[in-house]
Amino acid sequence: MNTNVIDAIANNDICIGCGICAGICPQGALIMKFNKYGEYVPYQEKECPEKCGFCLNVCPFYEKATNENVLGEELFSGIDNSKYLPDVGYYLESYVGYSYRFRESGASGGMTTWLLTTLLEKNVVDYVICVTPHNKSNKLFVFEIFDNASSVSSSSGSAYYPVEMSKVIKKILDEPGRYAVTGLPCFLKGLKLASKKNRILDERIAVTIGLVCGQMKSKHYTTYLSTLAHANGKLQNAYYRGKNPDNPANNYYFHCTNEEGAKGKIYWDEGVSEAWVNRWFTQNACNFCDDIFAELADITFMDAWLKEYSYDSRGNNLLIVRSKSLQNLIFDGIKSGQINVSEILINKLIESQKGVIDLKRDQLQYRLYLSDKYGLKIPIKRVKAANNIDFFKRKEVELKNKMQIMSKKYFVDNFDGEYLHLSEFRRQMKLYIYILYSWKLVQKYIAIPKQIRNKYS
Numbered sequence: 001m002n003t004n005v006i007d008a009i010a011n012n013d014i015c016i017g018c019g020i021c022a023g024i025c026p027q028g029a030l031i032m033k034f035n036k037y038g039e040y041v042p043y044q045e046k047e048c049p050e051k052c053g054f055c056l057n058v059c060p061f062y063e064k065a066t067n068e069n070v071l072g073e074e075l076f077s078g079i080d081n082s083k084y085l086p087d088v089g090y091y092l093e094s095y096v097g098y099s100y101r102f103r104e105s106g107a108s109g110g111m112t113t114w115l116l117t118t119l120l121e122k123n124v125v126d127y128v129i130c131v132t133p134h135n136k137s138n139k140l141f142v143f144e145i146f147d148n149a150s151s152v153s154s155s156s157g158s159a160y161y162p163v164e165m166s167k168v169i170k171k172i173l174d175e176p177g178r179y180a181v182t183g184l185p186c187f188l189k190g191l192k193l194a195s196k197k198n199r200i201l202d203e204r205i206a207v208t209i210g211l212v213c214g215q216m217k218s219k220h221y222t223t224y225l226s227t228l229a230h231a232n233g234k235l236q237n238a239y240y241r242g243k244n245p246d247n248p249a250n251n252y253y254f255h256c257t258n259e260e261g262a263k264g265k266i267y268w269d270e271g272v273s274e275a276w277v278n279r280w281f282t283q284n285a286c287n288f289c290d291d292i293f294a295e296l297a298d299i300t301f302m303d304a305w306l307k308e309y310s311y312d313s314r315g316n317n318l319l320i321v322r323s324k325s326l327q328n329l330i331f332d333g334i335k336s337g338q339i340n341v342s343e344i345l346i347n348k349l350i351e352s353q354k355g356v357i358d359l360k361r362d363q364l365q366y367r368l369y370l371s372d373k374y375g376l377k378i379p380i381k382r383v384k385a386a387n388n389i390d391f392f393k394r395k396e397v398e399l400k401n402k403m404q405i406m407s408k409k410y411f412v413d414n415f416d417g418e419y420l421h422l423s424e425f426r427r428q429m430k431l432y433i434y435i436l437y438s439w440k441l442v443q444k445y446i447a448i449p450k451q452i453r454n455k456y457s
């Protein structure tokens with residue numbers, strides 16, 4: 001039998017569910033569907049011809065995929081004044097700020113929505129592809145193609161929910177025009193690999209807009225949050241980044257409405273953070289990502305997680321620009337008073353993402369080491385496997401790996417297709433939380449005497 005993404009990627013649990021393989025498959029043999037863990041994976045509908053393997057060649061997690069260093073160099077190294085840093089990739093300049101119009105509805109400062117609408121209004125592109133609410137309980141968000149700014153405006157916000165690109169890829173191939181696409185780092189890598197194989201895709205994707213990403217969640221994450229927020233059952237809608245003027249930007253809230261009209265709301269510090277930072281419902285492929293700043297995007301947006309900005313509930317963006325024409329659009333936006341944006345040192349921007357850097361550098365080394373030890377199939381990364389990271393960090397990685405796996409299992413065990421048995425799920429997960437916090441206490445009591453010793457030595 002022929003090897004395809006199902007054998008080599010999905011069956012080894014390293015599929016992120018981007019759907020690029022299904023969108024571009026020359027035979028139309030693949031279709032994206034949710035598996036029992038609420039993650040998108042490709043299913044095979046028709047026989048694949050011998051020696052095709054097209055789907056593997058566009059997969060961002062295929063072991064032979066060209067890495068971001070090489071792809072980034074091809075894209076950006078020839079641009080005048082382009083600089084390079086290993087954790088950032090190529091870049092022209094870094095900025096901080098927000099859009100006056102879209103800040104309120106945006107996940108952070110609304111700069112992404114501002115740029116997407118500006119690209120359409122200034123006729124830089126004909127279509128924008130972004131993620132938008134779908135408001136159907138089995139599929140709350142989808143990638144959609146828009147040709148007007150008002151539809152793009154109503155798609156503001158971050159979707160911490162699985163979305164896949166197979167349908168929009170097919171539409172790009174069918175419909176001539178210039179497209180701008182938003183995507184997480186791995187999705188943009190898949191698109192770049194696909195563009196190298198398909199000239200039409202390459203010609204039509206005119207602008208790529210990256211979002212920094214710490215992890216992608218399965219759709220069970222949203223069911224878990226809505227149950228925690230007392231809006232059980234099937235959902236009509238969900239929003240992940242509600243802003244409250246009395247809170248700092250990083251204490252945002254999740255809110256949703258179920259099909260009976262019941263509304264739920266829960267803040268980051270009331271339980272959202274427990275599931276997010278402990279990697280409950282995180283997809284396994286995310287364990288093997290080494291792209292921090294969406295190195296292949298023409299522009300990358302992220303949250304301004306710096307103390308001088310995160311106190312402000314209204315939100316701020318940090319951004320890295322890699323394209324001269326997008327940089328000029330930013331200058332025009334500043335001049336016309338649409339955005340409040342200024343330069344920021346690249347080191348400050350890097351500092352803002354120290355958590356994601358730790359995940360995709362130090363922790364990744366140890367995750368690669370563990371996967372190797374247990375004989376798991378893993379993609380080849382730019383980071384090398386190693387087990388010489390800090391002892392407490394190793395314990396943390398081990399426990400979070402365990403929680404990631406067990407959250408998937410316990411959810412399925414405690415879910416009847418509509419309702420999650422929340423107390424039982426939490427009771428089972430609590431064990432790992434207690435162990436993790438016990439290790440953190442030990443670490444604290446070892447670290448304090450060490451600090452005192454250092455101070456007086």
Ligand SMILES: Cc1cc2nc3c(=O)[nH]c(=O)nc-3n(C[C@H](O)[C@H](O)[C@H](O)COP(=O)(O)OP(=O)(O)OC[C@H]3O[C@@H](n4cnc5c(N)ncnc54)[C@H](O)[C@@H]3O)c2cc1C
Pocket residue numbers: 102105106107108109110111112113114116130131132155156157158159160161163182183184211212213214215216217301302303304305317356
């Ligand atoms: C899964 C995920 C993880 C993230 N992790 C981090 C992180 O660790 N650190 C950090 O600083 N920032 C992270 N971000 C980015 C952050 O949440 C904001 O998206 C970013 O700061 C842009 O904010 P904004 O106000 O400019 O966006 P908005 O103006 O609200 O616009 C956001 C745009 O992104 C599109 N979009 C939303 N969700 C997705 C998606 N899943 N895939 C593709 N496009 C999408 C929307 O359609 C919209 O057009 C993450 C985003 C996602 C989706």
